[in-house]
Amino acid sequence: MTFDTWISEPSNWAFSVVGLATLLAGFRVVTAKNVVHAALFLVGAMGGVAALFLLLSAEFVAWALVLVYVGAVIILLLFGIMITRAPTGIDETLSGDKRALPGVLAVALFALITWASVEAFGDATLATIGDPTSTDTLGEMLVTRFVIPFEVVGFVLLGALVGGITIARRDLTPLEEEQRGGLA
Numbered sequence: 001m002t003f004d005t006w007i008s009e010p011s012n013w014a015f016s017v018v019g020l021a022t023l024l025a026g027f028r029v030v031t032a033k034n035v036v037h038a039a040l041f042l043v044g045a046m047g048g049v050a051a052l053f054l055l056l057s058a059e060f061v062a063w064a065l066v067l068v069y070v071g072a073v074i075i076l077l078l079f080g081i082m083i084t085r086a087p088t089g090i091d092e093t094l095s096g097d098k099r100a101l102p103g104v105l106a107v108a109l110f111a112l113i114t115w116a117s118v119e120a121f122g123d124a125t126l127a128t129i130g131d132p133t134s135t136d137t138l139g140e141m142l143v144t145r146f147v148i149p150f151e152v153v154g155f156v157l158l159g160a161l162v163g164g165i166t167i168a169r170r171d172l173t174p175l176e177e178e179q180r181g182g183l184a
Helices: 001-007 010-031 035-056 058-081 096-121 135-143 147-168 174-180
Strands: none
Touching: 001 010, 010 035, 010 096, 035 058, 058 135, 058 147, 135 147
């Protein structure tokens, strides 16, 4: 496929726009000074990945990504930030020098994944890869064959949340409790 034939298809234009926006959001996740802004950029990156799955006609995967990652993991991350009283403002100790390394590593990882994908799939199209799995088959597999792994993952995430709250929670001294007006 030549560049002229690739650029003439509207779906490739949509892919390019969504892909560049997702790439920018992912880059800002690792370079943002504010942790809440980084979490919001992560929402944008996950939304962009879901849009890319929609462009590939993988609706089930796209909406599962939106529900699980955007709907649950990001909310869990934001609640964790709020519960642990982590500083949410701009951290002045992060200078431009310290922010450049994560950005360079993110671009290098993107290049590695792109190279590996091109090497693995070459110029194969979706039609030559095989028939897609239907959504009803995927749904049936999730509630029958893979129900135990999903339950285990749920308990692991719950344990991680409780453990994170326990580790990050700081007990107040009696003087601090008195200043706050009793038990917190």
